[in-house]
Amino acid sequence: MSKRVAYLGPAGTFTEQATLKYAADAQLLPFASITAVAAAVGAEVAEEGVVPIENSLQGSVTETLDLLIHGPPIFIRHELALPIEHYLMGKPGVEVEKVQVIYSHPQALAQCRSFLERCFPKAQMVAALSTTGAVEQMQQSPTPAAAIAPLRAAELYGAEVLARHIQDNPNNVTRFVVLGHSDHNPTGGDKTSICFSFAEDRPGLLYAVMGEFARRNINLTKVESRPTRQVLGEYIFLVDLEGHREDTTVRDALEQVRGMTSMFKVLGSYPRMRTNPHPKG
Amino acid sequence: MSKRVAYLGPAGTFTEQATLKYAADAQLLPFASITAVAAAVGAEVAEEGVVPIENSLQGSVTETLDLLIHGPPIFIRHELALPIEHYLMGKPGVEVEKVQVIYSHPQALAQCRSFLERCFPKAQMVAALSTTGAVEQMQQSPTPAAAIAPLRAAELYGAEVLARHIQDNPNNVTRFVVLGHSDHNPTGGDKTSICFSFAEDRPGLLYAVMGEFARRNINLTKVESRPTRQVLGEYIFLVDLEGHREDTTVRDALEQVRGMTSMFKVLGSYPRMRTNPHPKG
Numbered sequence: 021m022s023k024r025v026a027y028l029g030p031a032g033t034f035t036e037q038a039t040l041k042y043a044a045d046a047q048l049l050p051f052a053s054i055t056a057v058a059a060a061v062g063a064e065v066a067e068e069g070v071v072p073i074e075n076s077l078q079g080s081v082t083e084t085l086d087l088l089i090h091g092p093p094i095f096i097r098h099e100l101a102l103p104i105e106h107y108l109m110g111k112p113g114v115e116v117e118k119v120q121v122i123y124s125h126p127q128a129l130a131q132c133r134s135f136l137e138r139c140f141p142k143a144q145m146v147a148a149l150s151t152t153g154a155v156e157q158m159q160q161s162p163t164p165a166a167a168i169a170p171l172r173a174a175e176l177y178g179a180e181v182l183a184r185h186i187q188d189n190p191n192n193v194t195r196f197v198v199l200g201h202s203d204h205n206p207t208g209g210d211k212t213s214i215c216f217s218f219a220e221d222r223p224g225l226l227y228a229v230m231g232e233f234a235r236r237n238i239n240l241t242k243v244e245s246r247p248t249r250q251v252l253g254e255y256i257f258l259v260d261l262e263g264h265r266e267d268t269t270v271r272d273a274l275e276q277v278r279g280m281t282s283m284f285k286v287l288g289s290y291p292r293m294r295t296n297p298h299p300k301g
Numbered sequence: 302m303s304k305r306v307a308y309l310g311p312a313g314t315f316t317e318q319a320t321l322k323y324a325a326d327a328q329l330l331p332f333a334s335i336t337a338v339a340a341a342v343g344a345e346v347a348e349e350g351v352v353p354i355e356n357s358l359q360g361s362v363t364e365t366l367d368l369l370i371h372g373p374p375i376f377i378r379h380e381l382a383l384p385i386e387h388y389l390m391g392k393p394g395v396e397v398e399k400v401q402v403i404y405s406h407p408q409a410l411a412q413c414r415s416f417l418e419r420c421f422p423k424a425q426m427v428a429a430l431s432t433t434g435a436v437e438q439m440q441q442s443p444t445p446a447a448a449i450a451p452l453r454a455a456e457l458y459g460a461e462v463l464a465r466h467i468q469d470n471p472n473n474v475t476r477f478v479v480l481g482h483s484d485h486n487p488t489g490g491d492k493t494s495i496c497f498s499f500a501e502d503r504p505g506l507l508y509a510v511m512g513e514f515a516r517r518n519i520n521l522t523k524v525e526s527r528p529t530r531q532v533l534g535e536y537i538f539l540v541d542l543e544g545h546r547e548d549t550t551v552r553d554a555l556e557q558v559r560g561m562t563s564m565f566k567v568l569g570s571y572p573r574m575r576t577n578p579h580p581k582g
Contacts, residue, residue, distance in 0.1 A: 074528075074533070075528070076528050076530065076531075076532065076533040077528060077530050078363070078528070079363055079527050079528050082359070082360055101533060189530065191530065191531055191532060191533075193533040195533060221522075223515070223518060223519070223520035223521070224515045224520075226511070226521065226524060227508070227511045227512065227514075227515040227521075230507070230508045230511060231508065233508075234504070234505045234508040237504060238504070239504035239505075240504070240507065240508075241502075241534065242526065242534075242536070243507060243524065243526055243536075243538070244525065244526050245360075245523065245524055245525050246360050247355075247356070247357050247358060247359070247360050249357065249358050249470065249472065250357075250472055251357065251472060252355070252357040252382060252472075252474040252476060253522065253523075255523065255524075257524075
């Protein structure tokens with residue numbers, strides 16, 4: 021039996037595309053929310069779950085971060101990145117110059133604003149709850165309409181692609197993580213995600229934690245903070261670092277950090293993808 | 302003539318409440334977005350603008366952070382906090398036990414989920430674009446309805462309060478900032494917000510920056526990262542620190558940091574509010 025992989029659905033979204041890229045042969049199970057994907061993994065409805073964690077324009081997906089911090093024990097075991105490419109699509113045979121209404125998720129409409137102002141200055145923009153919902157609304161529209169959605173939605177719904185890669189900023193990439201009951205074995209090119217907080221608000225505590233990594237030459241690839249949900253101004257820090265939690269130096273550093281913090285959690289070690297396709301000089 | 306203060310509207314929202322708390326005698330001008338508030342200040346339609354920057358449960362308001370990072374020159378000159386208290390309201394004389402539909406913004410509905418499940422297990426929840434929009438929809442509803450909104454909305458719309466403080470988590474506080482053409486003079490109890498990034502992804506750069514503050518005993522009250530919007534995995538750091546940019550030690554530290562970073566901006570120095578009303582032992 022093929023592996024069951026839960027993902028943030030519905031079919032036709034960028035998360036489905038990422039899940040197909042990760043595990044094309046798996047049995048894909050769509051869920052309505054990030055929390056539901058994690059619950060499906062927790063209840064063993066699926067062996068793994070795929071959720072977005074970060075976008076190059078919008079930043080972190082806070083629902084995923086808060087789930088990793090506050091949710092039931094679940095681990096990151098993979099990461100992968102997907103370029104976010106928006107397509108304009110219509111019913112087969114629609115005449116582009118007659119399009120009066122354009123449906124999409126507000127975020128997709130915002131990401132294609134220049135294209136829309138240039139090419140469809142008179143069309144009405146209508147918000148939909150998801151990009152696939154936009155395709156459905158487009159198909160039911162009595163007036164000539166189009167929808168902005170991923171290419172996969174055009175395939176699934178039999179829509180005709182009218183324009184491709186219409187997003188204003190070409191640097192639009194989303195990073196996804198694969199969640200499971202355990203993290204990944206060491207591969208030699210790994211990354212580890214941790215989160216921690218402090219019982220007291222004393223100057224220099226975060227600096228001292230970062231020093232444990234710096235003096236072992238462990239590179240931090242991400243430092244982020246989220247609210248504790250207890251008191252405004254108190255934070256939980258999320259740090260991504262290079263190396264596997266079983267590497268001797270990383271293990272030593274994590275042991276030190278555990279002793280310096282009031283809450284400490286290893287969210288997982290997993291193979292590190294190349295995040296920078298266009299490295300600077 | 303009284304001071305004109307722009308705010309994220311419409312009237313009846315928490316940002317209006319915060320603006321009234323900040324400047325009760327000012328002429329309040331509502332704007333439809335955070336970007337529009339900043340533009341109003343930039344164009345001198347208003348002397349100051351009030352926008353939310355952080356919530357104790359949801360975290361940072363990323364639109365405000367990105368505006369401060371990427372937007373036109375504008376400074377933080379004040380901060381203030383407001384407890385977020387949700388009220389259930391209906392048309393005057395409505396019978397609570399007959400309420401069939403409850404309108405609100407999805408975030409407000411989510412923050413009152415336990416109350417709604419306990420007290421209105423059979424009512425239908427309907428999403429509105431804003432809490433004041435919810436009050437309008439409630440007033441036009443042919444079936445007995447209620448709306449979840451701030452107390453101020455009940456006053457403005459003549460609605461009757463049916464239940465108070467119905468949010469599930471009592472630690473729900475939003476921090477607002479006042480934006481202007483200049484920041485605040487030193488008061489002796491100040492805070493400074495900065496942002497910066499690095500041209501190269503070299504281990505220890507952020508640690509070195511934090512060291513400049515640590516060895517001068519300057520407390521960092523917040524460390525946060527946002528995407529550069531150029532390449533996935535490259536970040537702009539936002540740091541809040543205690544002290545005014547004109548204090549000798551802070552000025553020295555900022556000069557050092559400016560030399561270590563490729564982008565560096567002082568977002569403003571302003572009087573520090575007490576963020577922790579329930580200090581730990």
